[in-house]
Amino acid sequence: MAELTDAELRKELVALGYRPGPITATTRKVYLKKLGCLRAEFLCFASVVLLLIFVGILVVKMMGSGWLDTEENFNLLPVDCEKRTDDFCQAKQKDVVMNVLHELYNYLSVQAGNFECGNPENLKSKCIWVSEAKDHVVNITGSSPQKFEAALHWILNSNKDLGIWLKGKDLSEQVTKVEEVFCLESAHPQMGLGCRFRRAVVTAIMNLFLFFWCLITLWGILLFLRYRWRKMEEEEQAMYEMVKKIIAVVQDHYKEWERNLERYPYVGIFHVRDSLIPPQSRKKMKRVWERAVDFLASNESRIQTESHRVAGEDMLVWRWTQPSYVSDSEH
Numbered sequence: 001m002a003e004l005t006d007a008e009l010r011k012e013l014v015a016l017g018y019r020p021g022p023i024t025a026t027t028r029k030v031y032l033k034k035l036g037c038l039r040a041e042f043l044c045f046a047s048v049v050l051l052l053i054f055v056g057i058l059v060v061k062m063m064g065s066g067w068l069d070t071e072e073n074f075n076l077l078p079v080d081c082e083k084r085t086d087d088f089c090q091a092k093q094k095d096v097v098m099n100v101l102h103e104l105y106n107y108l109s110v111q112a113g114n115f116e117c118g119n120p121e122n123l124k125s126k127c128i129w130v131s132e133a134k135d136h137v138v139n140i141t142g143s144s145p146q147k148f149e150a151a152l153h154w155i156l157n158s159n160k161d162l163g164i165w166l167k168g169k170d171l172s173e174q175v176t177k178v179e180e181v182f183c184l185e186s187a188h189p190q191m192g193l194g195c196r197f198r199r200a201v202v203t204a205i206m207n208l209f210l211f212f213w214c215l216i217t218l219w220g221i222l223l224f225l226r227y228r229w230r231k232m233e234e235e236e237q238a239m240y241e242m243v244k245k246i247i248a249v250v251q252d253h254y255k256e257w258e259r260n261l262e263r264y265p266y267v268g269i270f271h272v273r274d275s276l277i278p279p280q281s282r283k284k285m286k287r288v289w290e291r292a293v294d295f296l297a298s299n300e301s302r303i304q305t306e307s308h309r310v311a312g313e314d315m316l317v318w319r320w321t322q323p324s325y326v327s328d329s330e331h
Contacts, residue, residue: 016035016039037189057200096143103137104137107136111194129182130182152166164186165186166184191291222228246272246296246303250303251320253304264310266308269315301321303319303321306319
């Protein structure tokens, strides 16, 4: 902080919500101390905010869709089959198929949960082959394979979210027939509290990492922009200093010509450059020099740019246009 200029010190104090009075040699130490306190308060506040964000992400993740039991969706299935004409309702086997659906949902959700939480059964995918799911449900419920197919028909024809996805061999295409079903996947994996907590912590940490990464990136961009602005200001100041030196050289040359100390009333532009900038600095000062030349051409009426043949070569020269005490005609 001790390296801050008075303007930068005032700017940071104002940005942190404090309006300082005049900054002098006496008050500067006080304001530097105040800036340190304000920065510490800001960092403390930022830490609290980040902690709250972390806790919020953790809670939201743990209270996500997988946390709720979706069996309520099955209870929302239509129970009035008297006015329906599909094969399922005509057979009046709703209770059996509902039992199949419940068992299928539980089986798929447990398998998906195991896959998400370490995959102890070494499953290749959360999508369980339809034959494997059918064998399990038929063995547990004692129902016939036809009832399992009727449950799949129910899933295909229902417009409600039953938490079961039917997928074909091409996972990107939508299944429209039971014959096309290749595997089944749960949309709501059942995971233990420890697994959910670990996943929520990992998600929260990843989100915070992304947040910090974005924050660091933005901070880096801000530092780069501040560096560029400072360099532009330094370059502009160097350009104005170069303009002053050029004016002085051209004016002095013209005065010497008036005293018959120079042969010509003008001086070559590159000659001025070579006299003002040492060889080792010309590459570094090239942009400053070019900006100074452009500035003189656009804003300085006392210096006129001309083209003359000097030593058998055409070159651009500068001429001072305000004679001091001897006019050109007297020469």
